[in-house]
Amino acid sequence: MEGTSSGGGSPVKKRRGSRVSVSIQGVNHDILCMIFALLDIFDLVRCSAVCKSWNEVIDKYKLLQILYHKLQGGSMVPSSKSCFPERSLKACIEQLAMEHHRLSFQGLTDIEQWKGHSIRLHVNHFSNLPIRAGKCRMKMGLILTGGGDKDYTTVPIVDSGAISQLLEVCWSYPSSKDNVMRLWSLESYKCLEEHFLPDLAPLVDFDFDENKIVGLVRNRMCIWRRNGKRSIFRSREGTIVNGLCMSYIDPEAVVGCEDGTARVFDMYSKQCSRIIRVNSGPLRCLALSDDQCVVSGSSLGNITISGLSSGQQIARLRSTDNTVIRTLCFNPCSQLLFAGSSAGYASCWDLRTMRTLWRNRISRDVYSMQHLSGDTSTMAAGGTDGVLRILDQNTGEVVAAYVMEDSPAGPAMASSRKTGTIVERKKGRRITEHTHIESIPSSCRPPISCLAVGMQKVVTTNNGKYIKMWKFRKEQTSEDLM
Numbered sequence: 001m002e003g004t005s006s007g008g009g010s011p012v013k014k015r016r017g018s019r020v021s022v023s024i025q026g027v028n029h030d031i032l033c034m035i036f037a038l039l040d041i042f043d044l045v046r047c048s049a050v051c052k053s054w055n056e057v058i059d060k061y062k063l064l065q066i067l068y069h070k071l072q073g074g075s076m077v078p079s080s081k082s083c084f085p086e087r088s089l090k091a092c093i094e095q096l097a098m099e100h101h102r103l104s105f106q107g108l109t110d111i112e113q114w115k116g117h118s119i120r121l122h123v124n125h126f127s128n129l130p131i132r133a134g135k136c137r138m139k140m141g142l143i144l145t146g147g148g149d150k151d152y153t154t155v156p157i158v159d160s161g162a163i164s165q166l167l168e169v170c171w172s173y174p175s176s177k178d179n180v181m182r183l184w185s186l187e188s189y190k191c192l193e194e195h196f197l198p199d200l201a202p203l204v205d206f207d208f209d210e211n212k213i214v215g216l217v218r219n220r221m222c223i224w225r226r227n228g229k230r231s232i233f234r235s236r237e238g239t240i241v242n243g244l245c246m247s248y249i250d251p252e253a254v255v256g257c258e259d260g261t262a263r264v265f266d267m268y269s270k271q272c273s274r275i276i277r278v279n280s281g282p283l284r285c286l287a288l289s290d291d292q293c294v295v296s297g298s299s300l301g302n303i304t305i306s307g308l309s310s311g312q313q314i315a316r317l318r319s320t321d322n323t324v325i326r327t328l329c330f331n332p333c334s335q336l337l338f339a340g341s342s343a344g345y346a347s348c349w350d351l352r353t354m355r356t357l358w359r360n361r362i363s364r365d366v367y368s369m370q371h372l373s374g375d376t377s378t379m380a381a382g383g384t385d386g387v388l389r390i391l392d393q394n395t396g397e398v399v400a401a402y403v404m405e406d407s408p409a410g411p412a413m414a415s416s417r418k419t420g421t422i423v424e425r426k427k428g429r430r431i432t433e434h435t436h437i438e439s440i441p442s443s444c445r446p447p448i449s450c451l452a453v454g455m456q457k458v459v460t461t462n463n464g465k466y467i468k469m470w471k472f473r474k475e476q477t478s479e480d481l482m
Contacts, residue, residue: 032057041067042100045093068092094374097455102377104456104472105390105400109428114189114421116145116182116467136461137207138186138452143459144213145467146181146203181206181213181224184467186454189421195224205246214253214267216246221253221265240265240272247286254294254308256283262294264308276311278304287330287337289351297325297339305351315354321345329369334376336393340366346381346396358396362389368451380458385437386445388458388470401435402428402470404444428470 036044036058044067048058058064068089117134137144181203183193197203197217206215213224219240242258252273253265260279263272281300288294292308301322305314317337319325324342331338336357337349346366347359363383371379371393378399381389390400405427431440446462458470 029057029060033061033063036061036063041071041093042097064089064093068096071096098372098375098377100474101372101375101456103474105378107472107474109402109430109473110471111404111426111428111468112189112423112471113426113466113468114423115465116184116461117147117180117465134203134461135205135450136452136459136467138454138459139208140210141186142192142208143184143186143452143467144181144206144208145184145461146206146215147179179203181215183208183213183226189423189469191421193226198222204243207246207248214246214248216240216243216255219243221246221255221267221270223267244282244284245286247288249288252308254286254288256286256296258282260298262286262296262306274311276306278306278313284325285328287328289330290332295328295330295337297328299324301325301341303328303337303339303349317349317354317356319345319347319359326365326367327369329371329379331371331376331393333374334393336376338369338371338379338393340369340381340383342366344383346391348393348396357394360396360398362391362396362398363387367447367449370451370453372453372455375453380451380453382448382451382460384447386442386447386462387431387437388448388451388460398433401431401433403431403440405429406441406444 032054036047039047041064044058044064048055048064134145134147179197179201181195181197182191183195184190185192195213197215201218201220204216204218206213208214208226210226212226215222215224219242221240240255240257240263241261243255243263244258245256247254248267251267253267255263255265256278257263260277260281260283262276262278262283264274264276265271266273276294278294278296279298279300279302281298281302283296283298285297286294287296288308293314294306294308295303296306297303301319301324303317303319303325305317306312307314319339319341321341321343323345325339326342327340329338330336330351335351337351339347339349341347342365344361344363344365345359346362346369348357349355350357362381364385365383366381367383369379369381369391375393377393379391379393381391386403388402389398390402391397392399407426429444431437437445446466448460448462451458451460456472458472460468460470462468
């Protein structure tokens with residue numbers, strides 16, 4: 001017998017095989033709870049940020065508290081005394097994440113690399129060697145890369161089966177066909193945005209945030225909008241004299257110049273607001289602190305701390321080798337300042353006391369040093385020997401060092417195509433302090449010109465077209481599998 005409507009109208013026929021669409025908000029909370037219980041604590045934190053309903057389920061059933069308590073060796077159901085306020089739980093999870101980040105550097109690493117820029121280098125008697133991709137920045141799930149600046153250095157070129165020799169290398173300005181910055185997805189390595197440089201001028205330095213990209217292009221500052229209609233704001237020509245480095249905190253950018261001055265640039269009025277006399281030598285790198293201080297490293301081996309508003313010198317730190325300070329990194333959580341020099345030394349000062357904490361020679365030279373935001377335990381360093389080193393921030397000890405495995409080309413090298421980008425996968429190889437670096441093929445350790453650190457990962461730009469993503473993971477033990 002066919003059913004009829006209550007109003008006595010035409011019969012209502014049931015459709016066989018029809019599907020009822022259900023949105024994610026319609027999923028029963030108990031089912032969501034069962035699914036969430038299968039996740040680890042970091043995936044659970046990510047799920048809590050997806051939408052309001054998911055966050056309510058995770059909060060209602062105290063899934064984060066239960067999982068954290070279990071990881072600490074407690075029972076599945078914590079007692080009422082062990083329950084802690086939300087702010088305290090967040091701090092505990094952040095601490096746990098930093099510990100996992102630190103331990104991952106003691107484990108295994110996989111490398112994924114892709115071609116990011118087609119830049120060439122002119123070397124004496126060698127006309128076809130590739131140039132470094134330049135600099136890189138990583139934040140908010142994005143990687144920004146761009147062509148290299150003009151730099152002069154001495155780099156060993158190691159030829160297979162031949163004795164290594166020192167050749168003077170002149171890094172040229174990027175060719176006009178690759179005067180572009182590219183923004184990449186950290187997940188898929190897809191190129192999301194391209195920002196071209198004005199007047200085919202050379203790119204010296206850059207950084208970015210969610211709204212804009214700020215770059216030092218030859219002798220002017222440029223700002224590219226990321227959202228909506230794209231446009232370029234430029235400072236007046238000649239406002240900056242031979243800029244070598246830059247850093248910014250809205251609304252001001254600071255440019256380190258060849259004449260030893262730091263020029264403070266108002267990014268919205270497009271004018272240089274003040275000039276700080278810092279050093280007699282060229283300023284090679286800059287860092288800005290949260291308390292309105294400018295930290296600058298010079299070619300003479302000096303590190304100067306000046307007030308951003310007053311322009312007055314606060315302190316001067318001197319390295320004992322008097323060589324070029326190539327990179328600076330300031331950790332606001334610990335108030336520690338790290339520096340790398342062209343002589344291969346990594347140094348650390350406590351800015352609360354202006355005292356040196358440690359100084360170690362870690363390689364032939366140090367081009368880049370960075371740490372994960374909020375991390376006070378480890379940091380990464382790289383230079384022309386191509387070895388990625390992980391340092392202890394508190395002692396300067398090299399806790400791990402990595403190069404690429406010498407995997408053969410062709411079928412043995414796994415490759416895949418992701419959203420139009422060909423990604424090659426390789427294995428990383430951990431080396432010890434007793435390893436003879438020069439015995440490792442140069443193809444396994446191309447010079448690292450810049451690096452950026454993320455959670456359990458490091459991105460590097462190297463002496464070539466490639467951008468490399470080093471992914472670290474802790475080796476599983478029998479206790480982890482239980």
